Amino acid sequence: MQENHLAKWLNNELSESELAEFKNSAEYASYQKIVAVSDTLKAPDFDDEGALLAIKNKRELHDSKVVQLHPFKKFIRVAAAVAALMLGSYFYLNSLDENITTQYAESRLITLPDNSEVVLNAESNISYSEQKWDADRNISLEGEAFFKVAKGKRFTVATKNGTVTVLGTQFNVENRNGFFEVTCFEGLVSVLHNGKETKLPAGNSFMAINGKTISTEGPSANEPSWMHNESFFKSVPLKYVLDEFQRQHNIIVATDNIDTDQLYTGTFSNTDTDLALQSISIPSQIKFKFEGNKVLFYVNKQQ
Amino acid sequence: MDTTNNNNNVCEDQVFSSIFKANSRTVFNYIYYKFGNEEKAHDAVQEAFVKLWENCAKVTPAKAKSYVYTVANNMYLNVIKAEKVRLKYADKTLKTTNESPEFIMEENEFRDKLDKTLNGLPENQRTTFLLNRVDGKKYKEIAEMEGVSIKAIEKRMHLALKTLREQIDEI
Numbered sequence: 001m002q003e004n005h006l007a008k009w010l011n012n013e014l015s016e017s018e019l020a021e022f023k024n025s026a027e028y029a030s031y032q033k034i035v036a037v038s039d040t041l042k043a044p045d046f047d048d049e050g051a052l053l054a055i056k057n058k059r060e061l062h063d064s065k066v067v068q069l070h071p072f073k074k075f076i077r078v079a080a081a082v083a084a085l086m087l088g089s090y091f092y093l094n095s096l097d098e099n100i101t102t103q104y105a106e107s108r109l110i111t112l113p114d115n116s117e118v119v120l121n122a123e124s125n126i127s128y129s130e131q132k133w134d135a136d137r138n139i140s141l142e143g144e145a146f147f148k149v150a151k152g153k154r155f156t157v158a159t160k161n162g163t164v165t166v167l168g169t170q171f172n173v174e175n176r177n178g179f180f181e182v183t184c185f186e187g188l189v190s191v192l193h194n195g196k197e198t199k200l201p202a203g204n205s206f207m208a209i210n211g212k213t214i215s216t217e218g219p220s221a222n223e224p225s226w227m228h229n230e231s232f233f234k235s236v237p238l239k240y241v242l243d244e245f246q247r248q249h250n251i252i253v254a255t256d257n258i259d260t261d262q263l264y265t266g267t268f269s270n271t272d273t274d275l276a277l278q279s280i281s282i283p284s285q286i287k288f289k290f291e292g293n294k295v296l297f298y299v300n301k302q303q
Numbered sequence: 304m305d306t307t308n309n310n311n312n313v314c315e316d317q318v319f320s321s322i323f324k325a326n327s328r329t330v331f332n333y334i335y336y337k338f339g340n341e342e343k344a345h346d347a348v349q350e351a352f353v354k355l356w357e358n359c360a361k362v363t364p365a366k367a368k369s370y371v372y373t374v375a376n377n378m379y380l381n382v383i384k385a386e387k388v389r390l391k392y393a394d395k396t397l398k399t400t401n402e403s404p405e406f407i408m409e410e411n412e413f414r415d416k417l418d419k420t421l422n423g424l425p426e427n428q429r430t431t432f433l434l435n436r437v438d439g440k441k442y443k444e445i446a447e448m449e450g451v452s453i454k455a456i457e458k459r460m461h462l463a464l465k466t467l468r469e470q471i472d473e474i
Contacts, residue, residue, distance in 0.1 A: 010435065011442065030468045037410075037417055038436040044341055051331075052323050053344070055352050069402040183396035 010035065062174060093212040100145075104250035105270075109227070112137075116155065117148040121174075122247040144174040146224050149187075162193035169202075172224040179240045181225050182206040183219050196287065209237065229270040235263045238284060241296070249273050251290075256298040258286055313367055314359035322351055322367045323386055330375050332438055333448060336430040338379065338423065347375040372448045413471075420470040428463035 008023060011033075055061055065142050102108050102120045110126070112116045113133040115208035118126060124143020132138075137155040139147075148170045149155045157164040157173050161180035164173055169187025174180065181192050182200060189200040193208055200206050207216040217226075217234055225232035231244050246253045248270040266283050268276035277295065281288050289296045313319055327348050335344040353403040355362060362370050421429055427449070434448070443457045449456070450454040 004454075004457040007442070007457035008463040010460065010464070027468055027472075030472055032463060034435065034464065034467050034471060037413060038432070041417075041433070041437050043328075043335060043433075043437055046328050046331045046344075047326045048324060051327055051348055052320060055323070055349060055356070058349070093398035217304065224308070299457055 006031065014043045056215055068119070095129075095131055097127040097129050097140075099125065099127040104247055110141075114150050114152055116150045118146075119146040119227055121145060141173055141175055143176065144172070146170070146172045146227060151235075161211075162191055165190045165192070170199075170223075176240065176243060178210045179236075180206075181216075183224060185219065185222050185224075205237075209240075225267060226270060230267050231276075232267045234265050236265075238264045241280060245276060249276065250293065252294045254294065254296045256296060258297055258299060270295050308449040312359065313355065313362055313364055319352075319356060319359065320365055322355070322364065322371075326368055327352065329434075329438055329440070329448075330371055333372065333430065333434065333440055334375055334379065336433040337426050343379065347378050350378050369447055373450070376448075405415075416471050417467070422466050423470070424463055424466060428459045428466070430468075431459040432463035435460060 001106065002008060002014075002018065005014060009019070019049070020148040025294065053067070090129055099118060100108065101108055102122055104123055106122055108120045110120060111132055112118060112128070113291075114137065116137070118139070120126060121144035126139050126141050126145060128139045129136075131302060137149075137153055139155075139157050141157050141159050145157075147157065147166075149166055150235050152230075155166045159173065159175040159180065161175050161178075164171065164182055164183075166189045167185060169189060170185040172181075172185070174182075174224065180193065182189060183201050183205040186198040186202050188255045190204070191198045191206045193202055193206070193213065196208055196213075198213075203219065205216045205219060207214045214235075219232075221228075226248075231248060233241050233244075237260065238258070241264045242253045242255065242260065244250070245268065248268075251273065256287070262284065264281055264284060268279035270276070273290075277288050277290060280286075281297065285300060286297050288298045289298070313322065330351055331344045331348050333344075334347040337342060338344070351374040353365060354374045355371055358370075393474070423432070431445050431449070434445050435442070440448075442453050442460070446456045447455045
């Protein structure tokens with residue numbers, strides 16, 4: 001009998017004579033029974049579908065741990081783009097000039113980067129560059145403003161009518177259509193008007209109407225009157241006075257047959273409209289009709 | 304022999320699934336016969352196929368089969384082999400019920416004896432015997448799984464059957 005004949009027998013590899021010999025052996029019946037019963041044995045149930053699903057789930061969990069970085073990377077990319085955009089726009093907006101405008105009947109205090117102060121009268125606008133402020137104190141002005149300049153480098157107020165340059169002082173600049181007035185309250189102000197430079201010591205005013213310099217007396221107070229809610233005029237043509245009234249009270253002014261070039265000296269209130277109308281009309285010997293937000297000045301016919 | 308297409312990549316879901324379906328039950332039984340522990344067998348299947356997936360780029364479909372057996376085998380390399388094995392088989396009752404009660408009782412007694420002797424066999428003999436008889440694996444396949452020669456499997460088979468006969472006849 002060959003080696004491992006039992007294994008060979010199970011595999012049908014025994015020769016006929018070997019098989020005959022084996023079948024004749026006493027153990028053959030036992031072997032046959034053992035094999036027959038063994039063949040009915042079954043391994044425990046194995047749910048291969050369930051096991052595959054479990055592995056796939058585990059795999060996804062595993063994979064997702066690796067993949068997780070991608071949406072994060074994407075997020076970082078987006079965040080970087082957004083940050084760049086924001087930074088860009090921040091610098092762009094920063095490089096734009098600051099622009100401050102007041103409406104009718106409004107005045108506003110603005111503190112500049114070096115703590116200089118600007119009080120902006122009604123319907124006025126200033127613009128300056130906050131970024132370049134340290135190197136160049138330069139302000140563009142339309143309308144009227146009072147400046148309290150901190151000591152430092154040259155401080156320039158540029159207007160259409162002229163440029164005012166100072167080192168550290170308090171002064172008022174009024175720049176309205178054709179009307180340009182600078183009043184110095186402290187220190188020394190240099191006014192460049194029509195290419196001519198005028199040094200303006202404290203307590204002096206510079207006035208030009210339609211490009212013509214007009215000598216005027218200095219201020220009586222150490223701050224412009226409008227800062228105390230009054231408008232003060234000394235020998236100023238009536239039309240500028242009426243313009244100022246319109247700005248301060250937000251009332252539309254109309255005139256009928258009035259000489260608006262006549263000079264006016266006086267003060268009107270910026271808060272009390274009735275009082276202001278009287279302050280203007282009585283010295284000028286004109287009449288007014290006040291309705292709603294409109295006022296009409298007309299000649300007193302009895303005269 | 305191989306049910307998978309060799310041109311495909313194991314990383315492909317379909318290929319992986321077909322490899323799993325073709326081999327997972329045998330891996331399960333293989334480990335179960337060795338240790339008589341269903342839980343270990345389940346873990347081995349998981350471990351083997353998760354490893355296969357992780358290394359799907361490196362393992363060709365042709366090598367996948369031997370790969371999972373190697374992983375499953377290595378997993379319990381250090382497990383104490385002396386652990387007492389108590390195999391349970393799913394189908395214990397006879398299908399045919401028109402036999403006499405005496406016959407059924409005798410059969411059941413014989414099965415119990417067989418179970419006991421199987422549990423007492425050396426692990427490699429038991430595994431080889433059951434893979435052949437229950438799973439219908441050829442000696443060659445078992446040799447591949449176990450990483451030994453066909454002759455060694457024949458020897459195990461022979462010894463297993465011999466021991467079973469001797470011990471059952473003794474009882």
